[in-house]
Structures are given as C-alpha cells and as structure tokens.
Amino acid sequence: xxxxxxxxxxxxxxxxxxxxxxxxxxxxxxxxxxxxxxxxxxxxxxxxxxxxxxxxxxxxxxxxxxxxxxxxxxxxxxxxxxxxxxxxxxxxxxxxxxxxxxxxxxxxxxxxxxxxxxxxxxxxxxxxxxxxxx
Numbered sequence: 001x002x003x004x005x006x007x008x009x010x011x012x013x014x015x016x017x018x019x020x021x022x023x024x025x026x027x028x029x030x031x032x033x034x035x036x037x038x039x040x041x042x043x044x045x046x047x048x049x050x051x052x053x054x055x056x057x058x059x060x061x062x063x064x065x066x067x068x069x070x071x072x073x074x075x076x077x078x079x080x081x082x083x084x085x086x087x088x089x090x091x092x093x094x095x096x097x098x099x100x101x102x103x104x105x106x107x108x109x110x111x112x113x114x115x116x117x118x119x120x121x122x123x124x125x126x127x128x129x130x131x132x133x134x
Contacts, residue, residue, distance in 0.1 A: 001035035004107035005065065006116030007046035007099075009134060010039075014050045014059065020117065020134060027134035028063065031115050038068045040106035042099045068110050070102065078105035081125040104129060 012024035044067055078101040100121040107114035113130035116122060122131055
C-alpha cells in the first residue's frame with residue numbers, strides 16, 4: 001500500500017506541535033508499517049522552511065519518505081478540481097492553484113490513500129481518495 005503524506009502531518013512531527021505531534025507520528029508509523037510513504041514536490045517545498053540546511057535529507061531518509069514527482073494526469077486533475085472550486089466560489093477565490101489541490105490530485109493518481117489533517121478540500125473535491133487522519 002502506498003500512502004501519500006500531507007505537509008500538515010509532517011510539520012506536526014518536525015515542529016513538535018503540542019496538539020497534534022503524537023497522533024501524527026503514530027499515524028505516520030502505522031502508515032509506514034503498511035507500505036511506502038510518498039510526498040509530492042508541493043509537500044517538500046512546504047516543509048523545507050522547517051529545517052536547517054542539510055537536515056531535510058536526513059528527515060526524509062529516516063522516515064522513508066519518497067519524493068514521487070507529479071504527473072501530467074495529477075496536474076490536470078488539480079486544475080480541474082480547482083476550476084470546480086472557483087466556479088462554486090463565483091470568482092472570489094485566489095487565482096493561483098492552492099497547494100491542497102496539487103497534493104490531493106497527486107495522492108489520487110500515485111497513491112492508494114492520503115494521510116492528512118483534512119481541511120475540507122480533500123473530502124469535498126477528491127471523493128475517490130481514501131483519507132486517513134491522525
């Protein structure tokens with residue numbers, strides 16, 4: 001089983017979030033026990049500021065996190081779902097693709113499920129995506 005990981009879960013662990021760190025770490029360990037852990041470029045970029053130079057590679061290696069590049073299919077799906085989001089908001093939304101759409105589409109295409117503290121986008125726009133929450 002391949003589990004895509006959202007940045008929120010990784011940041012909980014890295015930043016030792018008082019409210020979520022223990023649950024996120026337990027969920028990561030459980031997901032790792034059931035197969036591969038993957039991230040996309042967006043997640044890597046979002047977590048990078050939490051590390052000193054050179055530390056991120058060690059973190060990725062320690063957790064067995066594999067960077068799996070986005071595909072044409074996932075980029076198109078992200079754009080399609082973002083377009084749906086914009087149509088529901090009647091143009092009041094930001095004009096750039098939100099990271100959650102890129103992460104959700106990537107997980108839909110390259111993984112079996114997504115480990116995330118759901119903020120609504122995943123459930124609302126990626127209904128076929130299996131979600132697990134810490």
